[in-house]
Amino acid sequence: MTIWNLGSINADHTYRVDKLPVAGETLASRSLTIGLGGKGANMSVAAARAAARVCHIGAVGEDGTKWRDRLLEYGVDTRFIAVADEPTAHAIITVDDDGENQIILYSGANGVIPENLIGSALSEANAGDIFVTQNETNGQYEAAKIAKELGLRVMYAAAPFSADAIMALDGLIDILVLNEVEAGQLQDATGKDVSELGIAQVLITKGADGVTVYDNGTRLDVPSVKVDAVDTTGAGDTFTGYFAAGLDRGFGLEQSLNLAVQAAAIMVTRHGTADVIPDLKDVQDAKL
Ligand code: ATP
Structure with missing residues (x-):
């Protein structure tokens, strides 16, 4: 099976x-580090590091x-990453000594x-594959609609948050x-508990x-693994990528959740984003 990530x-x-x-x-800044980021890329890396087959659908500039x-x-799999006329997306992140950021x-x-790239990519998908997207790209509705029609499971990581999206x-x-x-924001916007939105x-x-x-x-509650957190950046993306990978590899809900909380716990003990997402061996060796 494959995870198709529009991200x-x-x-x-x-x-x-x-x-x-x-x-x-x-x-004046004391240092500059430049690395791969973006919620979509982070999730693709996390799922690939969890040994899933992942195809990323997206775009960069020249x-x-x-x-x-x-x-x-x-x-x-990067075959469906277009090179667009726009510059590559970027984030300018300033971090002070207290860990506060802008x-x-x-x-x-x-x-x-x-859109034709999204269609071409998903034409290779099979029923039972997983389609993942977040709120950082165009084409979310069109892609989710195609994915649903093809019988994929549609996963939405609702960030940056928009109830309208x-x-x-x-x-x-x-x-x-x-x-x-x-x-909480979704509950305020819809007036309904999130468990009553008709989402499986x-x-x-x-x-x-x-x-x-x-x-x-x-309802099912899964505790986090106790660790000394130093940087929570990318924890959510690692969690989601690993969870999708668990499902994709045929694990049940609880097993996929356990794998995801372990990987996310390791992630918060590291500084950085995509480049420091743990792989399966890290998760196994950590014995959390
Ligand atoms: P971010 O935007 O920082 O990537 P998020 O707000 O989307 O994260 P969180 O709920 O903060 O998501 O974290 C996602 C998961 O990562 C948690 O469910 C948990 O499994 C793990 N996690 C986050 N913080 C910690 C922590 N301090 N200790 C252990 N696990 C953590």
């Missing part, structure tokens, strides 16, 4: 600063083909993924993944407090 690809530029700049201020190549190095996102090529996919989502804050499986991640799942209305 963002960002170049993350992370600047370490003594303090975050205020309006009008110019600051300036960003190395990020497509990086995904390939991680074992992701982020500016430029969505660039993530917003111009050709979730409601636009009404009837198409089989598995919704969101964090506690987003679950709703996964609410709660950081160190674990995950609450509504599986066709039945």
Whole structure:
């Protein structure tokens, strides 16, 4: 089986600063690291590191083909990553000594993924495959509709949060993944409990407090693994990528959740995003 991930690809530029700049201020940074990021790329890497077959559907600009190549190095099928006329998406992230950050996102090529590319990619999919997307690209509705019609399981990781984006996919989502804050926002927007939206499986991640799942209305709580967290960036994406990989490999719900919480726990003990997502051997060796 295959995971088809319509997702963002960002170049993350992370600047370490003594303090975050205020309006009008110019600051020298102490260091710069540039790495692969974007929720979509992170999830593809996580699923590939969990030994799933992953095909990423997306776009970079002429300036960003190395990020497509990086995904390939991680074992992701990159045949359906277009090179668009827009610049590659990027994030400018400033982090101060207290770990506080400011982020500016430029969505660039993530917003111009050709619809015919999405169609071509999904024409290779088979019923029972998993389609994953997030809210950082164009084409979410069109792709989810095709995927659903082809009998794929549609998984939506609802970030960056938009109740409208979730409601636009009404009837198409089989598995919704969101964090506690987003679950509260969705409840406020719909006036309904997230377990009553008609979505088969709703996964609410709660950081160190674990995950609450509504599986066709039945609640299941899975605790997080206790670790010393140093950087929670990418924890949610690692969780989602590993969870999708578990399902894709034929694991049941609980086994997929256990795998995902273990991988996410390792992730929070590391600094960085896509490049430090643990692989299956890390998860096995950690014996969590
Ligand atoms: P982010 O946006 O930081 O990637 P998120 O808000 O989407 O994360 P979280 O709920 O913070 O998602 O984390 C996702 C999963 O990662 C949790 O369900 C848990 O399994 C794991 N996790 C996050 N923080 C911790 C922690 N401090 N200790 C152990 N596991 C954690």
